Amino acid sequence: MSKAWAIRIATESDLEAIMAIERDCFITDAWPQDSMYEELVGAERYYIVAYENETIIGYAGLAKNPVAGQGDIQTIAVAVEHRGRGLGRDLMNALLTEAKRAGLRQVFLEVRADNDSAQSLYRSLGFEQIRIRPRYYQPDDVDAVEMLLNIDGAVSEPLVLGIESSCDETGVGIVRGNTLLANVISSSMEAHARFGGVVPEVAARAHLEALKPTLNEALAIAKVSLDEIDAIAVTNGPGLAGALMVGVGAAKALAVALDKPIYAVNHLVGHVGVDILERGELETPTIALLVSGGHTSLLMVRDLLDDVELLGETIDDAAGEAFDKVARILGLRYPGGPEIDRAAEGGNPQAIRFPRGLTQSKDMEKHRYDFSFSGLKTAVARWVEVAEGGAQAGRATAQAAAIEYSKADVAASFREAVADVLVTKAVNACNDHGVKRLLLGGGVVANRRLRELAAEKCAEHGIELRIPALSLCTDNGAMIAALGAQLIKDGRAPSSLDFGADSTLPVTTVQTL
Amino acid sequence: MAILLAIDTSAGTSVALFKNELLVCEKNFESNMKHAESIGAAIHAVLAEAGVRGSEVQRVVVGRGPAPFTGLRVGIGAAVMFTEAAKARLSGVVSLDAIALSAFAAGLVASETVPLLVTTDARRGEVYWALYSGLGKTGAPERIEGPQVLKPAALDELLAARGIHPVTTSQAVSAAAIGELAIALDRAGQLEADVTALYLRAPDAVEPKSPTQFAKKVSS
Numbered sequence: 001m002s003k004a005w006a007i008r009i010a011t012e013s014d015l016e017a018i019m020a021i022e023r024d025c026f027i028t029d030a031w032p033q034d035s036m037y038e039e040l041v042g043a044e045r046y047y048i049v050a051y052e053n054e055t056i057i058g059y060a061g062l063a064k065n066p067v068a069g070q071g072d073i074q075t076i077a078v079a080v081e082h083r084g085r086g087l088g089r090d091l092m093n094a095l096l097t098e099a100k101r102a103g104l105r106q107v108f109l110e111v112r113a114d115n116d117s118a119q120s121l122y123r124s125l126g127f128e129q130i131r132i133r134p135r136y137y138q139p140d141d142v143d144a145v146e147m148l149l150n151i152d153g154a155v156s157e158p159l160v161l162g163i164e165s166s167c168d169e170t171g172v173g174i175v176r177g178n179t180l181l182a183n184v185i186s187s188s189m190e191a192h193a194r195f196g197g198v199v200p201e202v203a204a205r206a207h208l209e210a211l212k213p214t215l216n217e218a219l220a221i222a223k224v225s226l227d228e229i230d231a232i233a234v235t236n237g238p239g240l241a242g243a244l245m246v247g248v249g250a251a252k253a254l255a256v257a258l259d260k261p262i263y264a265v266n267h268l269v270g271h272v273g274v275d276i277l278e279r280g281e282l283e284t285p286t287i288a289l290l291v292s293g294g295h296t297s298l299l300m301v302r303d304l305l306d307d308v309e310l311l312g313e314t315i316d317d318a319a320g321e322a323f324d325k326v327a328r329i330l331g332l333r334y335p336g337g338p339e340i341d342r343a344a345e346g347g348n349p350q351a352i353r354f355p356r357g358l359t360q361s362k363d364m365e366k367h368r369y370d371f372s373f374s375g376l377k378t379a380v381a382r383w384v385e386v387a388e389g390g391a392q393a394g395r396a397t398a399q400a401a402a403i404e405y406s407k408a409d410v411a412a413s414f415r416e417a418v419a420d421v422l423v424t425k426a427v428n429a430c431n432d433h434g435v436k437r438l439l440l441g442g443g444v445v446a447n448r449r450l451r452e453l454a455a456e457k458c459a460e461h462g463i464e465l466r467i468p469a470l471s472l473c474t475d476n477g478a479m480i481a482a483l484g485a486q487l488i489k490d491g492r493a494p495s496s497l498d499f500g501a502d503s504t505l506p507v508t509t510v511q512t513l
Numbered sequence: 514m515a516i517l518l519a520i521d522t523s524a525g526t527s528v529a530l531f532k533n534e535l536l537v538c539e540k541n542f543e544s545n546m547k548h549a550e551s552i553g554a555a556i557h558a559v560l561a562e563a564g565v566r567g568s569e570v571q572r573v574v575v576g577r578g579p580a581p582f583t584g585l586r587v588g589i590g591a592a593v594m595f596t597e598a599a600k601a602r603l604s605g606v607v608s609l610d611a612i613a614l615s616a617f618a619a620g621l622v623a624s625e626t627v628p629l630l631v632t633t634d635a636r637r638g639e640v641y642w643a644l645y646s647g648l649g650k651t652g653a654p655e656r657i658e659g660p661q662v663l664k665p666a667a668l669d670e671l672l673a674a675r676g677i678h679p680v681t682t683s684q685a686v687s688a689a690a691i692g693e694l695a696i697a698l699d700r701a702g703q704l705e706a707d708v709t710a711l712y713l714r715a716p717d718a719v720e721p722k723s724p725t726q727f728a729k730k731v732s733s
Contacts, residue, residue: 081561116568194720201582201716208586208710212593226598227568242583245549246590252553253591256560257567257598262553497553 003085003493007094010040010047010059017056018049025077028140039074046098050078050087057082060091064102071099073109076118086261086494088121089230096125096149105151110136113143116227117259122147124158124230158230158488161218161254162481165247166239166267167294168192168203170210172218173478174229175485180277181222183471183478186210193334197324198293204242211250218477226258231494233484236264236512237505239294244501252497261494263484264512266308266505267475268297271441273304273486274472274479285435286466287311289426291450292442292475293320293335296422298369298429299507301439304483305490308507311429312369315358319418320444322373326380326414330407337447340411344449347408349416354379356421368432369425373418380414419450423457430463439466445473487511516565517572518556518595519692522588523580523608523633526551529688530559534696537563539689548587556595570599574695574704576608576686578711579641579660580633585710592708604695605708609633611690613645613654614697616682618690623647623680628657630672630679633686635662641713642668644679651701653694662713 010018015037023030031039039061040047047061060076073095078087099107109127111118119129127147136144157177164171168189174182188206192198219226234251237244248264255262272288288299296314301307317325320337327336332343357372358364387405430438438458444450445467458465472479492511499512517531526548529539540558542551560567575592578585589605596603609631616629623629629645643659663671672679698704 080564083561083566084557117566195718199716199718202718204582204586205710205712205716208590208593211590212597215594215597242586245583246586248549249552249587250590250594252549253556253593253595254598256553256556257570257595259567497557498550500547500550 005050005052005057005087005090007048007050007090010049012037012040014049014056014059015040018059021056021059021077021079024080029137031075045074046095048091048094050091052082058087058091060095062095062098062107064099064104066102066104069103069105071102071104071107073107084256084259084261088118089125089261092121092125096151100151107149107151109147110144111147112137113145119145119147120228120230123228125149158485159224159228160231160233160481160484160488161229162233162477162479162484163247163251164235164267164270164475164477164480165207165243166235166237167243167292167475168198168206169475170207170214171475171477171480172214173476173481174218174222174224175277175478175481177485177489178276178280178482180478180482181224182218183476184214184218184221185471185474185476186214189335196328196334197321198240200240200242203240204246207243207246211246226254229258229260231261231263231484231488232258233263233265233480235267235270235480236499237267237502239267239503241501241503244503248499248501256497262497263487263492264495264499265480265483265487266507266510267480268295268299268507269304269308269510270479270483271473272299272301272308272439273483274441274468274476275439275466276486277472277478277482278468283437285433286437286439287426287429287433287435288439288441289422290442291319291422291440291444293324293444294318295442296371296373297507298426300429300433300435305486305492305510308510310507312367312371312425314371314373315367316372316374317377319371319373319422320442322377322418323444323447325377329381329384330411337444340415341448343407343411344415345408347406347410347412349412349449351406351409352383352413354383354413354417356417356424359421359424369429371421371425376414376417380410384410415447415449419447419453422450423453426454427457427461427463431461436462437464437466441468441473443474446470483510515572516570517574517692517695518559518570518601519574519688519695520556520588520592521576521608521611521686521688521691522548522552522584523576523578523686525685526555526588527686527688527691528552528555528559529692530563530565531692531696532563536689536692539687541687545581545584548584552587552591556591567595567599570595570601572602572604573599574604574606574691575708576611576688576691577605577708578608579635579662579713580608581636582710582712589708589710603708604699604704604706606691606694606698606704607643607656607660607711608686608691609641609643609660610654610656611694612682612684612686613643613656614694615684615687615690617648617654618693619684621680621682625657628677628679630681632665632668632681639664640668644677651703652697653701653703660711660713
């Protein structure tokens with residue numbers, strides 16, 4: 001299913017193949033063969049065919065009037081079995097490239113009023129409706145919509161719908177190019193609370209329930225209908241397999257039903273690319289620190305679409321997981337991040353020196369950019385146990401009467417240890433690579449101390465710090481749509497319909513073809 | 514021309530397309546692990562073969578299981594989203610009922626006293642099961658018990674204790690049967706909009722008992 005076609009100028013010898021598609025596509029109003037022949041060989045005509053495995057699978061034609069600076073899209077057709085692969089868009093783009101080359105400033109076309117998908121394709125390419133021609137198409141008695149594209153160097157911006165379901169947030173985002181139109185997130189966090197952590201099966205069940213309402217809310221906020229969407233983007237990894245599969249199946253069904261291309265994109269790279277929605281571009285190179293309940297990754301991003309390198313990641317628990325577990329130890333609720341932030345209020349972050357994982361010199365050789373939070377969690381558990389008077393079995397004596405300890409100090413000291421190791425390693429990465437930019441992403445960015453410390457250390461080292469809005473830092477569909485839009489704007493082929501969910505998708509795979 | 518798309522991912526990935534209540538084509542991917550991979554291509558294949566655009570589909574019906582969760586969800590999620598895109602009408606049927614329909618259509622005879630037992634693999638050494646007395650007036654199977662989930666030995670015991678000696682079927686669920694069942698139920702005004710997945714098991718997670726013990730995470 002992957003795109004394997006090429007486009008070339010049509011010749012007389014393509015006439016038969018073109019007519020076969022013509023008759024198939026325009027059942028009631030196909031052009032006669034001799035008219036098509038006249039078009040193919042006519043002056044100021046630019047006809048192209050797309051072929052795959054030596055079979056013609058689509059064609060399109062442009063009539064040029066260089067004197068007037070105007071052109072007309074004469075026809076475009078894609079063989080029925082090859083629709084939904086982005087071929088129509090490729091053919092149109094080829095004609096428009098020729099129109100620009102020929103110095104045309106206006107390109108006109110007519111399209112059947114009942115052909116929604118073609119109209120939305122043209123709109124996505126920048127065409128605008130100028131008038132309706134009543135009952136233009138006979139014998140079907142259907143109106144024509146006349147559309148116009150003014151060529152003034154303006155690039156069309158694709159309208160992309162992104163779906164995210166890698167963990168416990170069902171996200172649907174809609175962007176037009178670099179512009180955010182909607183970002184709706186439905187979280188199953190509450191359902192996980194009694195388990196103290198994300199339960200994959202609970203998350204996957206919640207995704208299935210949330211799909212439809214989340215989609216419809218996003219469409220309503222963006223004020224667009226599904227027919228207008230140019231492409232679907234979806235997270236296909238990394239993440240929880242069962243959760244990812246819900247989004248992948250849903251996104252494919254949308255793409256097939258709408259006859260639109262689909263882009264399978266990397267969740268972590270989505271976190272990096274989201275900055276485009278706030279700044280209009282991603283400044284590279286940049287180091288990115290992604291910290292959530294599922295990931296703790298340090299990335300070197302030289303190019304968003306082509307060159308993302310994993311410098312290091314957690315070798316055990318994710319940072320967010322450590323917050324959740326320590327919250328439980330302290331008798332706080334799930335999710336732990338905000339609870340620990342509250343509990344740490346007024347606490348002394350230097351009260352207890354909890355271990356900083358993988359920062360000893362022997363670890364720094366092998367794991368300079370890796371993280372470990374399992375030991376920290378255990379250290380907190382042990383400290384609390386001791387402080388509470390050793391309530392282990394067999395020692396439940398008078399001394400078990402809880403010794404007073406400051407929960408605020410423990411929370412503040414734990415939080416300090418996490419923030420310290422995250423920021424120190426990220427700043428090291430910036431300095432080591434001579435990259436004076438650091439981008440933060442992931443839900444743990446909500447943690448106040450992490451943001452403070454990052455700002456402080458970055459200022460100290462002359463590093464520019466970027467922290468996107470929290471609604472774009474947590475898992476969301478907008479970042480997936482934004483990455484999809486970047487791929488489209490860069491002319492990347494859509495993914496095939498055959499990709500799967502990959503729970504361990506490496507960051508080097510930005511798009512799964 | 515009424516166009517109906519039927520989807521079932523209880524076992525493999527099965528998609529079928531009907532025009533005017535007649536089966537046009539069916540596409541099956543047998544793998545019970547690759548639903549996410551197969552679902553898009555399967556739907557695309559039936560639309561292409563039937564020469565139908567997604568927007569022309571007016572009705573979508575999906576098998577609700579019971580079935581292993583991960584695959585089942587892919588089909589239901591796809592059906593929900595396809596319906597939204599096509600502005601179609603969505604319905605759900607019990608996948609085991611479709612298997613019973615196939616068995617009866619193939620000539621199998623059952624009754625209240627000698628019912629049809631349909632079982633499918635529920636993994637973890639268990640089966641999903643339901644009992645049917647035959648085809649009802651509507652042309653849809655009459656389910657007299659189930660769907661439930663049990664270990665095969667426990668199911669045997671249960672049936673033996675009640676003196677039930679059922680006939681059985683080894684048919685697999687097909688989207689064609691899902692569609693046929695929906696058409697029969699619709700004629701009788703019994704087709705339901707509910708597409709809730711029939712899991713029949715609670716999520717397999719243990720609530721931690723002490724602050725230092727953490728949730729065990731198991732997925733199906």
